[in-house]
Amino acid sequence: MLQLPPLYPITDATRPEPLSEQIRRLGAAGFPLVQFRGKPLGPSAQWEELRKALAESAANGRWPWICVNDRADLAVLAAREGLAPWGLHLGQGDLPAAEARRLPGLAGCHLGASTHGPAEWEAVDPACDHAGVGPFRGTATKGDHAAPIGPGGLAAGCAALRRQGLTPIAIGGLEAADAPACFAAGAESLAMVGALHRAADPAALGWAVQRARWKARPPFRHGQGLVLVGGSGAGKTTLGRDLARRLDLPFADLDGAVEAEAGKPIAALFAEAGEAAFRHLERTTLARLLDRPAVVALGGGAWEDPASRQVVADRGFQPLWLAETPARAWARAGQDPARPLAQDRAAFMARWAARTPAWSEVPMLLPFGREPGELASTLLES
Ligand SMILES: Nc1ncnc2c1ncn2[C@@H]1O[C@H](COP(=O)(O)OP(=O)(O)OP(=O)(O)O)[C@@H](O)[C@H]1O
Ligand SMILES: O=C(O)C1=C[C@@H](O)[C@@H](O)[C@H](O)C1
Numbered sequence: 001m002l003q004l005p006p007l008y009p010i011t012d013a014t015r016p017e018p019l020s021e022q023i024r025r026l027g028a029a030g031f032p033l034v035q036f037r038g039k040p041l042g043p044s045a046q047w048e049e050l051r052k053a054l055a056e057s058a059a060n061g062r063w064p065w066i067c068v069n070d071r072a073d074l075a076v077l078a079a080r081e082g083l084a085p086w087g088l089h090l091g092q093g094d095l096p097a098a099e100a101r102r103l104p105g106l107a108g109c110h111l112g113a114s115t116h117g118p119a120e121w122e123a124v125d126p127a128c129d130h131a132g133v134g135p136f137r138g139t140a141t142k143g144d145h146a147a148p149i150g151p152g153g154l155a156a157g158c159a160a161l162r163r164q165g166l167t168p169i170a171i172g173g174l175e176a177a178d179a180p181a182c183f184a185a186g187a188e189s190l191a192m193v194g195a196l197h198r199a200a201d202p203a204a205l206g207w208a209v210q211r212a213r214w215k216a217r218p219p220f221r222h223g224q225g226l227v228l229v230g231g232s233g234a235g236k237t238t239l240g241r242d243l244a245r246r247l248d249l250p251f252a253d254l255d256g257a258v259e260a261e262a263g264k265p266i267a268a269l270f271a272e273a274g275e276a277a278f279r280h281l282e283r284t285t286l287a288r289l290l291d292r293p294a295v296v297a298l299g300g301g302a303w304e305d306p307a308s309r310q311v312v313a314d315r316g317f318q319p320l321w322l323a324e325t326p327a328r329a330w331a332r333a334g335q336d337p338a339r340p341l342a343q344d345r346a347a348f349m350a351r352w353a354a355r356t357p358a359w360s361e362v363p364m365l366l367p368f369g370r371e372p373g374e375l376a377s378t379l380l381e382s
């Protein structure tokens with residue numbers, strides 16, 4: 001099933017802030033996924049804002065991912081410019097998902113649906129991989145909404161979607177205080193408009209909702225070994241060391257172990273033997289590090305290797321994606337002489353975008369600007 005962040009922000013075109021600015025601000029706050037909802041703007045104004053937002057995201061490691069609401073035409077235009085959006089969300093009155101899937105450039109798009117009752121959530125178009133369930137309650141940001149479904153309806157809708165392999169998203173007048181009830185009802189994510197845009201500190205709201213999801217569904221079992229994945233500068237080594245201490249497990253840093261094995265720093269290994277030699281050593285060293293429960297921080301590129309992903313699964317370790325924003329990671333790791341693949345900003349961002357699909361298959365930890373100690377202690381409270 002598609003993994004989604006605990007909070008799914010949606011733009012609000014009735015606010016004075018341009019939609020591309022809303023998306024930039026929410027991405028910088030730490031949200032990996034934002035829905036571009038352009039209503040009630042006309043098509044030209046929507047296109048201008050969407051194109052700007054997609055181009056900016058593409059230049060920043062494809063962060064945040066953008067899911068276009070309703071407008072398959074704008075998604076196709078974007079794809080033609082090499083800016084295919086992450087997803088397309090289709091309402092009951094829009095194009096059928098199976099048809100949207102056949103549009104040029106949208107074959108790899110994540111398709112979402114809106115469902116408002118049993119007739120809709122029991123039979124979602126199989127071309128979709130996620131769907132909204134709602135409205136949880138009445139909302140001022142959508143005048144034409146259906147009757148509120150409450151927690152009981154949400155639970156029924158989420159169960160029906162999960163049976164079809166779809167990721168369920170609660171929607172409709174949600175506030176941070178609703179998060180425990182929504183996660184208990186089986187939602188993977190809370191879509192939010194009004195409360196998020198009214199929040200003085202959206203990152204704090206995202207953090208609170210993530211905490212509620214960890215409480216409802218802890219991302220790992222105590223005693224189980226952990227593997228931290230994610231880009232260079234995300235903070236894997238720092239968080240991993242802290243988590244290991246608190247969990248009373250040994251800590252291993254894959255980069256450090258490779259350096260010990262090679263008898264030289266990574267930069268020297270890249271310069272003398274090349275990246276392929278480094279990758280070979282990385283793979284064989286990882287298999288050795290997983291021979292007993294531990295917290296293991298991977299290097300920025302290790303999760304790309306399917307053989308490494310398989311060995312983590314075979315040994316029963318839980319992989320966790322430390323989903324830092326690429327801009328913050330670059331600010332920390334960029335042009336560090338010890339990180340040979342973090343020298344050029346554009347190449348760093350392109351690599352980040354290319355690696356994200358593999359990272360996003362495992363549960364994510366969103367740091368929202370918190371210190372590693374707070375991230376670790378909050379995670380372990382769950
Ligand atoms: N949550 C955080 N808040 C602020 N600074 C952080 C945070 N996490 C890590 N840092 C700092 O960012 C830098 C990079 O962190 P770290 O080395 O842990 O990243 P990494 O993900 O292991 O990178 P690489 O993949 O290149 O090994 C360090 O200086 C660390 O102190
Ligand atoms: O991004 C990468 O591929 C790398 C990240 C570092 O952690 C090291 O593993 C090495 O510099 C390669």
Ligand SMILES: [Mg+2]
Nearest residue numbers: 236237255297
């Ligand atoms: Mg590291």
